[in-house]
Amino acid sequence: MKKLVMLLSLVAAFALSAPAYAHFQTIYTPQSALSKTQKINIKLIFTHPWEAGHTMDIGKDQSGKIHPPIAFGVMHKGKKKDLLETLKAITFTSLSNKGRAYDVNMKLKGMGDHVFYFVPAPYYEGAEDIYIQQCTKAIYNIAGAPTDWDALVGDPLPTEIVPLDKPYSIWKGMSFRGVVTCGGKPVPDAEIEVTYMNHNIEGNNFVTKENMEIPQPDLVPIGIKADSNGEFSFTFPKAGWWGFCALGAGGDLKYNGKELSQDAVIWVQVVDIK
């Protein structure tokens, strides 16, 4: 009996630690602050960035069917442009597997902020028996003019993180603040996971080299919480791409009869200081 209790508690401990897998949807491009209009490549990858681990097939349901993305677009000077049709399916290779991802080659044209947003079809996570849908944002800038970075995108994002600091203008040691929102309203006490892209992306692969040695492997992703106004802040110890994911910020939802964790994700690029 005692053995059974112990076994059960082990299983429970394992199940509870499952969220530490930390899925993160990316909207990735190498440089967020650009000096002028230019061609860029953007990659949408659903992965475990800190360990360059298991990469999921974006939009795969319980039966294994892959559903196409729901929304992808960019907001510039208050106008939204639908880019869903421009996405090309690719196979992305992590350090442990391959997964369905998307990318697009496009010209990023015009001074100011370009707020990219992505809504994938919900992904079935067997390990947790839930669906995950991460509504993701990444903000790129041309020539320094601030135009849209602090604005709410709204439709088609049901939930999103609204920055209080320019996400492309952060130097190592500086902080980023944001507000977790759902339907445009702050989400108090939101639970947030923070990840770091510890392996660079080259082509459609993660490279093996680590950018940092993780000081506390049991404690990644780093867990923080928003305050009663949905606001959070994080100070960066290292340059590179950092991701924030507000878990279940979209509220208590169901999809195909399962729990749906509708998360809000934002990516921030931290620049090194020489």
Place this chain on the structure above:
Amino acid sequence: MKKTLIYLFGFLAVPFFFTTYAFAHTPLCSCYDNGDGTITCEGGFSDGSSAAGVSMTVQDKDGKAVTEGRMTEDSEFTFKKPEGDYTVVFDAGPGHVVEVPGSEITE
């Protein structure tokens, strides 16, 4: 003592405010080639304010103005691409000038 403090404040604070202003208000101008023989430049300021009405000059390699105009309400200025080397000058007043060399303007 009070006087000293006031002087001290004046000496320290006045230059400080001026410096801050210059830094907090950087002029910005970025141009691209439309690929149809025209160039479009967009302007603005680092605090997000508009560059509408700002004077724009396109100079040839000798510094001679070949095109002159002003930023539109949308802070844009489109002009015919000159032959040879040229420079675009965004002039919002002293300390607020941006020069963009034609060689850096691409599609």
